Amino acid sequence: MSQIFISQAFLGGMILYAAGGLFGLIAARQRNLVRIVACALAALGAVLEGVASITVIRDVHETVISIPSGTFFLPFTFRLDPLSSYFNLALAVVGLAVSIYSFGYLKGFDSRKPVGVFCFFYCLLLISMTAVFTAANAVVFLISWELMALAAYFLVSFDHERDETRRAGTLFFIMSHAGTGALLVAFLLLGTWAGSLDFSAFHIASQTLTPVLRGSLFLLFFLGFGVKAGMIPVHVWLPAAHPAAPSNVSALMSAILIKTGIYGIMRVSFDLLGIPPLWWGLLVLAAGTASAILGVLYALIEPDLKRMLAYSTIENSGIILMALGAAMVFRSYDRPVLAAVALAACLFHIFNHAVFKSLLFLSAGAVVHATETRNMERLGGLIRRMPLTALCFLVGAIAISGLPPLNGFVSEWLTYQALLGGFGSTLSLTRIVFPIAGSLLALTGALAAACFVRAFGIGFLALPRSSQASHAHEAHPSMLVGMGALATLCIALGLGATLWIPFLDPLVNQLVSIKVSGSLVLASGVVLSSGSPKGGTVAPAVLAGALVLLTLLPGVLLAVWWRRGHRGPGPTWDCGLPGLTEVNEYTATAFSKPLRMIFAAFYQPRREIQTEFEVSAYYPTSVRFESGVEHAFETHLYSPLKERILARASRLRAIQAGSIHAYLAYIFITLILLLLFGVRS
Amino acid sequence: MIVILAKSGLQLLLLLLVAPLVTGIIRTLKARLQTRRGPGILQPYRDLFKLLRKGMVIPDTASWIFSAAPYMVFVTATLVGLMIPMIATDAPLSLFGGVLAVIYLLALGRFFLALGGLDTGSSFGGLGSSREMTISAIAEPAMMLAIFTVALGANSTNLSEMARSAVSQSWRFLAPSQMLAFSGLFIVLIAETGRIPVDNPATHLELTMIHEAMILEYSGPYLALLEWGASIKQLVLMTLLVNTFFPFSLSPNWTVSGLGLGLLFYLLKLLLLACCIVLVETTNAKMRLFRVPELLAVAFILGALALISTFIF
Numbered sequence: 002m003s004q005i006f007i008s009q010a011f012l013g014g015m016i017l018y019a020a021g022g023l024f025g026l027i028a029a030r031q032r033n034l035v036r037i038v039a040c041a042l043a044a045l046g047a048v049l050e051g052v053a054s055i056t057v058i059r060d061v062h063e064t065v066i067s068i069p070s071g072t073f074f075l076p077f078t079f080r081l082d083p084l085s086s087y088f089n090l091a092l093a094v095v096g097l098a099v100s101i102y103s104f105g106y107l108k109g110f111d112s113r114k115p116v117g118v119f120c121f122f123y124c125l126l127l128i129s130m131t132a133v134f135t136a137a138n139a140v141v142f143l144i145s146w147e148l149m150a151l152a153a154y155f156l157v158s159f160d161h162e163r164d165e166t167r168r169a170g171t172l173f174f175i176m177s178h179a180g181t182g183a184l185l186v187a188f189l190l191l192g193t194w195a196g197s198l199d200f201s202a203f204h205i206a207s208q209t210l211t212p213v214l215r216g217s218l219f220l221l222f223f224l225g226f227g228v229k230a231g232m233i234p235v236h237v238w239l240p241a242a243h244p245a246a247p248s249n250v251s252a253l254m255s256a257i258l259i260k261t262g263i264y265g266i267m268r269v270s271f272d273l274l275g276i277p278p279l280w281w282g283l284l285v286l287a288a289g290t291a292s293a294i295l296g297v298l299y300a301l302i303e304p305d306l307k308r309m310l311a312y313s314t315i316e317n318s319g320i321i322l323m324a325l326g327a328a329m330v331f332r333s334y335d336r337p338v339l340a341a342v343a344l345a346a347c348l349f350h351i352f353n354h355a356v357f358k359s360l361l362f363l364s365a366g367a368v369v370h371a372t373e374t375r376n377m378e379r380l381g382g383l384i385r386r387m388p389l390t391a392l393c394f395l396v397g398a399i400a401i402s403g404l405p406p407l408n409g410f411v412s413e414w415l416t417y418q419a420l421l422g423g424f425g426s427t428l429s430l431t432r433i434v435f436p437i438a439g440s441l442l443a444l445t446g447a448l449a450a451a452c453f454v455r456a457f458g459i460g461f462l463a464l465p466r467s468s469q470a471s472h473a474h475e476a477h478p479s480m481l482v483g484m485g486a487l488a489t490l491c492i493a494l495g496l497g498a499t500l501w502i503p504f505l506d507p508l509v510n511q512l513v514s515i516k517v518s519g520s521l522v523l524a525s526g527v528v529l530s531s532g533s534p535k536g537g538t539v540a541p542a543v544l545a546g547a548l549v550l551l552t553l554l555p556g557v558l559l560a561v562w563w564r565r566g567h568r569g570p571g572p573t574w575d576c577g578l579p580g581l582t583e584v585n586e587y588t589a590t591a592f593s594k595p596l597r598m599i600f601a602a603f604y605q606p607r608r609e610i611q612t613e614f615e616v617s618a619y620y621p622t623s624v625r626f627e628s629g630v631e632h633a634f635e636t637h638l639y640s641p642l643k644e645r646i647l648a649r650a651s652r653l654r655a656i657q658a659g660s661i662h663a664y665l666a667y668i669f670i671t672l673i674l675l676l677l678f679g680v681r682s
Numbered sequence: 683m684i685v686i687l688a689k690s691g692l693q694l695l696l697l698l699l700v701a702p703l704v705t706g707i708i709r710t711l712k713a714r715l716q717t718r719r720g721p722g723i724l725q726p727y728r729d730l731f732k733l734l735r736k737g738m739v740i741p742d743t744a745s746w747i748f749s750a751a752p753y754m755v756f757v758t759a760t761l762v763g764l765m766i767p768m769i770a771t772d773a774p775l776s777l778f779g780g781v782l783a784v785i786y787l788l789a790l791g792r793f794f795l796a797l798g799g800l801d802t803g804s805s806f807g808g809l810g811s812s813r814e815m816t817i818s819a820i821a822e823p824a825m826m827l828a829i830f831t832v833a834l835g836a837n838s839t840n841l842s843e844m845a846r847s848a849v850s851q852s853w854r855f856l857a858p859s860q861m862l863a864f865s866g867l868f869i870v871l872i873a874e875t876g877r878i879p880v881d882n883p884a885t886h887l888e889l890t891m892i893h894e895a896m897i898l899e900y901s902g903p904y905l906a907l908l909e910w911g912a913s914i915k916q917l918v919l920m921t922l923l924v925n926t927f928f929p930f931s932l933s934p935n936w937t938v939s940g941l942g943l944g945l946l947f948y949l950l951k952l953l954l955l956a957c958c959i960v961l962v963e964t965t966n967a968k969m970r971l972f973r974v975p976e977l978l979a980v981a982f983i984l985g986a987l988a989l990i991s992t993f994i995f
Contacts (some may be wrong), residue, residue: 384745404790405783417782417839424834436830436989440823440982446786447822450793451815458800458811463743528777537839540778544761544787547775551757554694559903562734571739573804573899581743587800587808595816599975 003056007064010053011081011135014093015128017046022124029117036107039120043127044100050131051093054086061507065137075198080137083507084272087348088134088257088264091355094490095256096127098483102363103249105477109370119159119247126152126253133261139188139198146184146261150177153258156250157242169238169245176238180228184265187221190214191273200273207275215274219281222269223288230262231315232322233292234634239315240299244307244375248366251307255314256359260351263321267347270329271512279431282329286434289322290441297448298600301455302593302630305375306365309456310358313401316445317354321347323438324416327423332513336426339419341509341517342532346415348505353408353494357400360487364394367476367484368460372469377456377589382465386473391461393484398453400491403446406541406548408494411529413446414539418531451596459589466583496542499529590628597630605631689774689936690764696945697763701913702726704920704952711960726913730906738902743803751798752900752907758791759914766921767845769944770933780839781829784922785822788874788915792818795908799896806888810895813971817880817892820978821873827985828866831859831992832926841926848929855927859991864927866984868958871923873978875916877959879966880974890968917952924951 021042028035057064061083068077081089103123107116129152132145154177158170192198194214195206207215224235231239239259243251266285270277296315303309324347331340367390368383369375384391400407420442423435465471475481494501503518510516520532531537575581597606608628612621656663706723713720740748762784764775779787796815799807833839835854836847854860873880876893885891886898897908925932931947933940969977 382743384747399790399793402789402793403786404793405779405786410786414782414786421830421833421839424830425837430993433989433993436827436834437986439830440826440985443785443826444819444823447789447815447819450789451819454793454796454800454811454815458797458808462745462747462797462801463803531839533837535838535840535843537780537782537833538777539780539783543775543778544783547761547764547778548757551760552753554760555753555756555907558734562903568738568740568902570742573741573743573802574806575804581803583803585805586803587805587812592808592812595812595971596819598972599816599820 003060003062004064007053007056007062007081008066010049010056011064011066011079014046014049014053015131017042017049018124018128018131021046022121022128025117025120025124027117029115032112032116035117035120037104039117039124040100040103040107043103043120043124044097046124046127047093047096047100050089051097053081054090054093057081057086058083058090058504058507061510075138075140077141078137078199079132079135079141080200081135083511084267085134085264087505087508088260088351089131091260091352092127092130092134092257095253095355095359095487098359098487099249099253099363100483101486102252102366102480102483104479106247106249106366106370106480108477114159119156122152122155123250123253126156126250126258130257130261134264137200139192139200139203142200143181143185143188146181149258149261150174150181153177153242153250153254157246157254159247159250160245163245166245169241173238173242176228176235180225180235183221183225183228187218187225190221191218200268203273204275207273210274212278216278216280219270219274219277222274223266223281223284226262226265226269227288228262229259230266230322231259231292231296231318232262232288233295233315233319234638236292236296236315237635237639240303240308240311243311243314243362244305248307248362248369251310252359252362252366255311255362256355259314259318260355263318263325263351266322267325267512270325271332277329277333279330279333282326282331282333283431283434284326285322285329286326286438289319289324289326290438291319292316293319293323293445294441294448295603297445297452298596298603299632301448301452301596302590302604304377304589306368306377306380306456306460307362307375309377309452310361310365313361313449313452314354314358316449317350317358317401320413320416320442320445321350321354323442324350324412324419327416327419327435327438328513330431331419331423331426334426337513337515338517338520338532339422339426340513341515342415342422342521343419344509344512345502345505345517345521346412346419348508349408349415349498349501350412353400353412353491356487356490356494357397357407357409360393360484360491361397361401363480363484363487364390364397367480368394368473371473371476372467374467374469377460379467380460380465380470381463381467381583381586382470383461383473386465386471387475389481390476390484391457393481393488394461395457396488396491398457400495402450402453404450405539406495406545408491408498411495411498411539411541413442414529414537415531416442418537422531422533422536448596451593455589455592459587459592463586464581464583466586496545498541499527502529603633605633607631686774689770693764693768693774694760696768697760697914697917698910700949700952701910701917702730704917704956705913707953708956708960708963711957712963715960715964726909730910733906733909734903736902738900738904741802741804741899744801744899747794747797748801748899749904751794751801752904752911754794755791755911756907756914758787759911759918762787763914763918763921766841766918767925767929767932768921769941769948770936771845771849771929772842772936776840776842781833781841781844781922782839784841784918785825785829788918789818791911791915795896798900799898802899804899806891806895806898809888810892810898813892814896817873817974817978820975821870821981824866824978824981824985825870825874827982827989828863828870831863831985831988834989834992835859841922844926845929845932846934848926849932849934858994859988860927862984862988862991864923866981866988867923869977869981869984871919872959872962873974873981874919876912878963879969880977882968890971920952920955921948924948924955 129149136142300312328343403413420439796811799811933944
């Protein structure tokens with residue numbers, strides 16, 4: 002009964018997504034109709050997918066859905082186990098909010114823009130991501146993976162009139178395919194070994210793999226999935242592509258598309274390849290730590306609001322990988338309880354990041370929509386013009402900075418506990434890794450807080466820094482509904498963390514065969530514990546309650562002591578100048594200047610000042626200031642690589658002479674070689 | 683529930699009353715060391731009393747964030763104070779948040795304070811916010827490493843557990859790891875409370891100020907809340923230092939005699955630590971802003987050494 006219900010809901014959701022997409026193509030000319038119907042269908046589809054996923058996780062019903070395919074050699078098989086349903090649930094939640102938001106957002110599209118086509122690719126992205134999460138064999142997985150990349154490519158390049166956007170799209174396409182290449186090789190190797198392309202066959206075959214083959218398979222998978230997860234150093238596409246896309250797509254990509262890479266790494270290292278050896282976990286932990294710190298360092302100096310959010314996605318991906326790596330290390334040490342705690346942290350942060358990052362991107366989208374600029378230096382004062390959007394962004398900023406009592410704090414707290422527990426997991430010197438990783442996580446958290454103080458403080462507070470910002474308008478109601486829902490979820494997941502942890506039980510149980518909520522949630526039901534008897538405890542809901550209660554104290558104090566009527570507005574101290582204007586304000590560049598100087602070895606900052614003057618240098622007629630930092634990976638890794646590839650490619654030009662006879666000959670020779678190859682084997 | 687509320691009430695009272703006192707003592711001691719008379723130990727109380735009754739000016743560029751910041755600073759500092767053992771080993775709210783919650787709640791207060799600084803639209807506010815976030819960011823890993831060393835020794839991040847484990851082996855502070863961690867945390871304390879050589883709490887010079895720059899536009903009751911919150915935060919961090927490393931005489935339960943003795947020793951320990959702070963403040967000159975990272979790097983290395991020395995000893 003339940004299985005039928007689940008498969009009906011799952012397929013129903015997929016069909017609704019598909020219907021939305023097709024409607025977009027069919028009725029492309031009716032712009033308003035398309036917008037409303039396609040978004041509604043996508044939202045309904047997300048609801049159904051969400052229901053299916055929740056049912057799978059709650060009732061622990063693994064459901065296999067097989068659709069026979071006429072032409073392919075394997076049927077389209079989807080397996081809904083707790084792990085895939087969890088990711089699918091995150092997709093459904095974000096998809097629902099984004100679809101509601103899109104009602105209003107798409108209205109603001111230029112009338113020359115094909116809204117119908119947009120809806121088609123948007124729905125295709127939803128379908129393909131659902132399929133990636135639930136695919137049960139390598140063929141379905143790879144097809145969905147490619148469809149996802151393709152849909153994302155078209156959405157990223159939607160504003161293709163701009164040079165920058167086209168370049169971002171191409172970069173995404175190339176990086177994505179480099180990753181897929183690694184995955185393809187890995188799947189084919191594994192498939193040959195297992196004699197089947199079914200995931201369950203992989204799982205069985207992995208026990209007989211030689212260590213070398215198993216290790217190289219893991220590396221291939223890690224590289225391939227790492228590209229999508231935005232892991233440093235294969236992250237370069239992310240800060241280009243996410244800001245270039247329309248904001249609702251950026252939200253979906255940053256929140257969920259990134260997670261397909263994480264999902265892949267989890268699926269491979271916990272399911273397909275069996276119990277991981279120690280070095281896998283350490284590698285993932287190291288890559289995660291590097292991504293977290295470098296990601297936030299880049300985010301700190303970025304003046305582009307959306308690009309800053311994209312870098313922060315790299316950081317959060319890193320935090321997720323840190324927890325995941327810790328879980329893999331504990332698994333190889335055979336410490337299931339610790340592994341379960343680390344996994345709970347990882348899974349919690351996956352969901353949290355999906356929620357607050359989509360919230361932040363949607364709010365940024367509302368800002369960009371209202372002001373037509375992504376440059377923080379040209380925003381400012383928006384808290385007056387768009388109070389609700391500002392509030393949503395603030396909630397997201399607090400959550401992503403890991404501050405209590407919101408959801409980001411809880412998952413980072415669990416990560417700390419897992420890392421601290423790791424110190425006792427072994428007696429070898431390896432254990433020093435965990436506290437060091439923990440302190441670097443602390444650095445990341447503090448830098449993220451600085452980064453979001455900067456984004457909110459410069460972007461939303463004080464005086465408007467441009468005429469666009471001073472004429473901004475509040476977002477469309479449907480956009481506010483989408484953002485408001487996500488903001489509420491940030492608060493709910495933080496305060497209700499103890500209710501959410503038991504929900505993760507089936508997943509943790511599937512991955513490490515142990516349930517964790519019994520030891521993580523203490524008897525009273527409001528206190529979250531670190532899993533060990535006398536370890537750490539925290540109760541976000543109580544902290545929030547105490548914060549509210551304690552506010553009464555200064556409130557009463559002020560009410561009693563303070564003589565009313567003495568409060569009035571006055572100008573900010575302007576050092577005696579005639580009035581304060583926006584040019585007196587601290588800029589985003591100035592805000593991050595101290596950190597830019599402290600981490601100068603990493604940033605390699607450069608600056609150029611050209612002053613023109615007539616009488617004396619103290620009275621310049623014009624000053625031109627330029628500053629920037631070096632993006633080390635782009636200049637030292639990717640540029641030389643690109644140069645070399647282009648040089649090699651230009652040599653290949655010799656055989657592409659443009660003569661049709663030569664081409665026919667190539668085809669003929671290839672055919673002969675293939676025939677010989679076929680006959681031989 | 684009622685017991686927790688009663689304990690909280692008691693500790694809250696202690697927190698609110700002792701915090702300005704500590705500030706006053708530090709100021710007076712500093713004045714005496716510089717052969718000045720100084721304003722007297724009770725001056726901070728008088729300041730607060732006066733500020734609370736004054737009118738206030740809200741910059742016309744500011745939004746609700748500006749008004750929310752003083753409350754957030756004050757409330758997070760007091761909440762944190764309730765999670766730290768002051769005179770008894772079991773702090774009223776220690777079950778609801780350990781040392782990680784303490785650090786992150788203080789960060790929440792700082793987050794709003796920095797936003798409040800930016801909200802005024804003046805360069806000073808932005809300058810202060812920028813520096814505050816920078817220094818706290820680079821202080822964070824050092825702080826965490828030192829705290830991890832203690833937490834790993836106690837096998838818990840719960841502050842009451844940590845205190846209990848420290849009480850049970852009262853000479854543990856002589857262990858190299860503890861001493862190294864203490865020195866690391868002391869440096870962080872200097873940085874986090876805005877003391878010389880990192881920041882000068884008595885200056886309003888634009889080139890040097892950090893904390894004062896952020897709160898430049900605050901006046902009246904809001905300024906009172908900020909000053910009071912800052913002194914509570916200072917007390918909390920000092921308590922964290924004295925009670926996790928030197929937990930002598932922490933009362934194991936909430937009886938009158940135990941608490942009395944605990945209070946006496948607690949005040950003595952605070953006085954000693956205050957003397958250390960005063961000595962550091964008077965014998966050092968304020969550092970250039972970009973020398974501060976070096977100081978905090980020393981703290982980080984001390985923390986790392988503390989951690990490594992747990993292997994050796």
